Amino acid sequence: MAESTPDLRALPKPRAYDELLAHTRAVLEGIDDPIAAMATISALVHHAFGHLWTGFYRVAAPELLRVGPYQGTLGCLEIPFGKGVCGAAAREKRTVLVPDVHAFPGHITCDARSRSEIVVPVTGPDGALLAVLDIDSDRPNAFDDDDRAGLEALVAWFAEKRG
Template sequence: MKRVLPRMNTIKHMEQSKTDLYQLAATQLRGLLSGETDVVVKMASIASVLHTTFDYYYWTGFYRSLDGGLVIGPYQGTPGCLRIAFGKGVCGTAAETKEIQVVGDVHTFPGHIACDARSRSEIVVPVLDQNGNLLAVFDVDSTELASFDEQDAKGLKDILAEHFSA
């Protein structure tokens, strides 16, 4: 008898804590990316797994540090801004400060860049290499207010550090 394994996107419908879901996603990514060295492959896989794991992830993806600013990279969701200057909006602020930005209401963030009017809250995590240099930022938007918290910040930071700064 053939065994059918559940697809990752069915997980978001189960009653599990954020911490459990981040651990589950981390385990899946560990297996998926074992031995992988290509940065774009890692980015695409991480964006896909996380986007399909969490119901409140509306736009999920990377902005790569290129050409003196941020350039859209692999993502899941509606079309995003193609380029963002360092220091501009939530993503540019995270890139410039190298600090995680958790924004409960994007309309109250000074200089917020509205790539999609449906976005209401956002988390942006800087992605650093093993030398502390900025590779990218990982950006997640939600259509709900205050979707992100310290559990999201820790879960994302741990996953990204494992695959980019290890």
């Protein structure tokens, strides 16, 4: 299959996420490698919506996230659970949507252009936290419940049993 990264910015978000989910599932058909999936999902989401930074922080040790596959400028290399938006999402195992990162207590600035952020926990088939999907925008209030629902549907791939 000739891979492509569709630009979905002109579509209403619910339709864009439906198309992105279908495309992602098709690209990942037969794949069971979570790192390959993280790299693929990062690229597809990043280019579909033109975000500032899109990527995964993997659970590297108890209470520690380490940068994984991503698209964008350099990311923070490690983030302790409970620190910043990623650490909050990891600790609480829930999606954290931040309309203004400057108003989020303890926000970690990896790229000074970041204005809003959404972080989605990624769990495996056993329910254990594997990673978080972190997306930053250079626009304030860039993310909403459509993004939350769409991104949660995308990362559900990791919770499915394979093989």
